[in-house]
Amino acid sequence: NAEYMGTDFAQQKDETRDKNSEEYNVLKQTLEQEILELQHTISHEHDKYMTSAEEKMKQYQEYTKKDADTAERISVQQRKIQRLGESIANWKATLANTIKECEERNKAMKEEKENTAKHFKELKQRMQRWRRQQEEKLNQLVCQAREAKKELTQKANKAERMLLLSEQCTALETERERVLGHFNDGAVDEVQSIVAQQKEKQAIQARLAQQDGDESVPESRVGEAMAALAGIPQQSELAMLRQDGVVEEWEMLENFWRKYNKVLLDNAAINQEKFHLQNENLKLRQLLKQYLDGITVNEDVMNAKNNSLLTATTFGATNTSDAQSDHDITVVEANVVVSNAHRQGVRM
Numbered sequence: 001n002a003e004y005m006g007t008d009f010a011q012q013k014d015e016t017r018d019k020n021s022e023e024y025n026v027l028k029q030t031l032e033q034e035i036l037e038l039q040h041t042i043s044h045e046h047d048k049y050m051t052s053a054e055e056k057m058k059q060y061q062e063y064t065k066k067d068a069d070t071a072e073r074i075s076v077q078q079r080k081i082q083r084l085g086e087s088i089a090n091w092k093a094t095l096a097n098t099i100k101e102c103e104e105r106n107k108a109m110k111e112e113k114e115n116t117a118k119h120f121k122e123l124k125q126r127m128q129r130w131r132r133q134q135e136e137k138l139n140q141l142v143c144q145a146r147e148a149k150k151e152l153t154q155k156a157n158k159a160e161r162m163l164l165l166s167e168q169c170t171a172l173e174t175e176r177e178r179v180l181g182h183f184n185d186g187a188v189d190e191v192q193s194i195v196a197q198q199k200e201k202q203a204i205q206a207r208l209a210q211q212d213g214d215e216s217v218p219e220s221r222v223g224e225a226m227a228a229l230a231g232i233p234q235q236s237e238l239a240m241l242r243q244d245g246v247v248e249e250w251e252m253l254e255n256f257w258r259k260y261n262k263v264l265l266d267n268a269a270i271n272q273e274k275f276h277l278q279n280e281n282l283k284l285r286q287l288l289k290q291y292l293d294g295i296t297v298n299e300d301v302m303n304a305k306n307n308s309l310l311t312a313t314t315f316g317a318t319n320t321s322d323a324q325s326d327h328d329i330t331v332v333e334a335n336v337v338v339s340n341a342h343r344q345g346v347r348m
Contacts, residue, residue: 166256
């Protein structure tokens, strides 16, 4: 038993030694590998440090040089600042003197400005008054010019219309008027008196129509009004112009007034002839209507008051029958109505 235990111990010892030896070898190899890696890392970091140290040394040298230059510039700037300070002090003294002088000058200029403003205000008021006066004169001139232009335009239009009418009337003149003139068979004064009477008649007729409110005025009233005014002496426009001395301009238009008076006379004659023809036509229409009412029998003829077909007895009976009853009705045979319509040309 003791031998077995010694053998077992020796065996376990050998196993333990072998195991420890293997672990030692593995640990040694691992440590050697780590040492190599650390040495490589240390050398790399050393090289890196040396490189950065060199670069920083160069930067240090550059910064040292820059510092020396900056110190020199600072000393230069300080000397410059000192000189500028002295200059500023001089300028401040000069500025104080200048401010004093400028205040005095500003005071004098302010007084001059007030005087100038006062004078300018007076001149402005005078100019405004003068401008208003000139504006009023200009407005009056413009208004007068506009009125003169308007009058001249009206006169020019009237002259153009007169020339146009003269040309149109010249084309409508007869051979006798072109050769013998307009008033070879009568005196000018007589024609003028006739024209004046015609104008007076037209004016009286218009005034009476305006008073009565009716356009149709009887000739009797116009004649009475003209007879009432016959005793009042009237002057013609040409005579009044001759008294004022304006003769030459109207004598230039003597031929025109002759033509115009001739036209007025012709117009008056045509109107008079038209009035007579209208009266004659009205009389003829009344006679024709009476004749047709006498030869025809229709409802209008039978209802008329002055019917020749009705006797006095039947007329009285008809009037009484209207008040009493409606049984008495005039009866006309159909043959009579048809024959009368056939004679009158009326279609049934």
